[in-house]
Amino acid sequence: MNGKAIEIRRPEDAVKHGIDYLSEDRQGAGILTSFSVSQNITLISLSSYCASFLKYILRKKEEEAALRHKVRFNIKTPSLGVRLEYLSGGNQQKVSLAKSIDPAPKVLIANEPTRGVDVAAKHEIYRFINSLTESGLSCLFISSEQEELIGMCHRVIVMKEGRIMGTVQGGEINEEQIMFLATGVREGAMRA
Amino acid sequence: MNKSISVFLRRFQYEKIAPFIALLVLFIASSILSPYFLQVKNLLNILRQVSYTGTIALGMTFVIISGGIDLSVGSLAAFNASMGILFLNYLMNKLGNEYLAMAGGILTALLLGLLSGALNGFLITRGKIAPFIVTLGSMAIFRSLALFIGSAGEIRSVSGHYGTFGMESILFVPVPVFTMIILTVLLTLVLNSTRYGRYLCAVGSNVRVAVFSAINVNRIKFITYTLCGFIVSVSAIMLSSRFNAVSTSNLGMGFELDAIAAVIIGGTPLAGGRGTVWGTVMGAIILGIINNMLNMLGVSPYLQGTVKGLVIIGAVYIQSQRG
Numbered sequence: 474m475n476g477k478a479i480e481i482r483r484p485e486d487a488v489k490h491g492i493d494y495l496s497e498d499r500q501g502a503g504i505l506t507s508f509s510v511s512q513n514i515t516l517i518s519l520s521s522y523c524a525s526f527l528k529y530i531l532r533k534k535e536e537e538a539a540l541r542h543k544v545r546f547n548i549k550t551p552s553l554g555v556r557l558e559y560l561s562g563g564n565q566q567k568v569s570l571a572k573s574i575d576p577a578p579k580v581l582i583a584n585e586p587t588r589g590v591d592v593a594a595k596h597e598i599y600r601f602i603n604s605l606t607e608s609g610l611s612c613l614f615i616s617s618e619q620e621e622l623i624g625m626c627h628r629v630i631v632m633k634e635g636r637i638m639g640t641v642q643g644g645e646i647n648e649e650q651i652m653f654l655a656t657g658v659r660e661g662a663m664r665a
Numbered sequence: 666m667n668k669s670i671s672v673f674l675r676r677f678q679y680e681k682i683a684p685f686i687a688l689l690v691l692f693i694a695s696s697i698l699s700p701y702f703l704q705v706k707n708l709l710n711i712l713r714q715v716s717y718t719g720t721i722a723l724g725m726t727f728v729i730i731s732g733g734i735d736l737s738v739g740s741l742a743a744f745n746a747s748m749g750i751l752f753l754n755y756l757m758n759k760l761g762n763e764y765l766a767m768a769g770g771i772l773t774a775l776l777l778g779l780l781s782g783a784l785n786g787f788l789i790t791r792g793k794i795a796p797f798i799v800t801l802g803s804m805a806i807f808r809s810l811a812l813f814i815g816s817a818g819e820i821r822s823v824s825g826h827y828g829t830f831g832m833e834s835i836l837f838v839p840v841p842v843f844t845m846i847i848l849t850v851l852l853t854l855v856l857n858s859t860r861y862g863r864y865l866c867a868v869g870s871n872v873r874v875a876v877f878s879a880i881n882v883n884r885i886k887f888i889t890y891t892l893c894g895f896i897v898s899v900s901a902i903m904l905s906s907r908f909n910a911v912s913t914s915n916l917g918m919g920f921e922l923d924a925i926a927a928v929i930i931g932g933t934p935l936a937g938g939r940g941t942v943w944g945t946v947m948g949a950i951i952l953g954i955i956n957n958m959l960n961m962l963g964v965s966p967y968l969q970g971t972v973k974g975l976v977i978i979g980a981v982y983i984q985s986q987r988g
Contacts, residue, residue, distance in 0.1 A: 488879040502873045507938055508866070516867060516878045519860050528860035572878075 497585035511539030542571035563594025719949035724896035732937035733796035739917030740807035742901035749774030782894015815913035828909025869937030
């Protein structure tokens, strides 16, 4: 990280070093369905909303931050106090994304960020990640859909069964290259 | 969208108000059934009776919200109060100053409360043993230690004052009831308005999400069991003051059942993740009124356990139906 080696043994260490993770398993490891929208958004960064050694939560500061994310990510919810179980998958995913970037990380590891999300929300999520990277965030985008990767990434590393098969960059990123690395077979060769 | 709002509101309010409605119904039924029920003396007596297990149930609420359980509370109460009185007696002999001895005894009991709770927490987090097993073990251990140091009999305090402060009243409210009220207010603030309270609910809702949200789950659990041990000691001091002694074979017997029952009747799901402190107080009072009414109606005390058991099973059944 920034040219220095860092040791990460627990998620706390990663967050401390500015690395956040957006899980592919939204309900199992991403969000708390029984928590409200604002409680979810501030969960990782809760310490920065607390005062004194008693760690008393400053409700107003928390609500303001949640409202900012609600507007920024266009989260459709009747109120910030609604429990997440009553929101759609796309809106849950936006809350999950808001939760991951609320601590203002330098690196975001987004694992299948558009899984189980409707098409409209999918495009919104692409847009958010693009605007985040423009403002200086590095994003490690993990996906099994190649259209996503071609559209989103500056560099694609193809992995198969736990091993890195190869890297494509910039203008070389296209379906054929990725498929070649993933399968080891050229499309033309197949036909011949 | 509108439908989801109304569903949300209905569930939200029902869950929080249910124990209050149950208490109200029970209260009205009791005042019709018995002319003595509404007497101030009787009502204060009910409150005093429920305050001991009610206080313990406050600590149990936090433990259950974290997704765990503490079966050792009754044994911890007996052991910690016994040690407190033994140390009080020792100081009386050494120093002769009664108030100093009392302070020493009380502090010993509170400190042991923290330590014994911390021991449960340590075994659960570091040892990775299920809370049910750890506290089942410590329930047996601490009861046996209490019986051993008291030769299964009574440990009497030599101080006259120790036996009176728990019977005093502050603003007409008996001291143990007053203590329970103060703790209720404090713990409500902790649960709803502090980082620890929020983390506690997160850990109880979904441990994996909590871990991925950079929460130190073990630390939260450890604090919770330690806090529960401390609160148990507060209650144990009140109880031993009431008799100016500890009956090592009787004190705290069945408290775990009463405390868990109060928490569940108060609306905190056994699966954890959420709950209210004042709901637990309602639950404790509901149990107290049921006992009181059974006494007044001349039902055999041996049958009271049956009623309590049915109420617990009924409360959990209703919770599981709601989903």
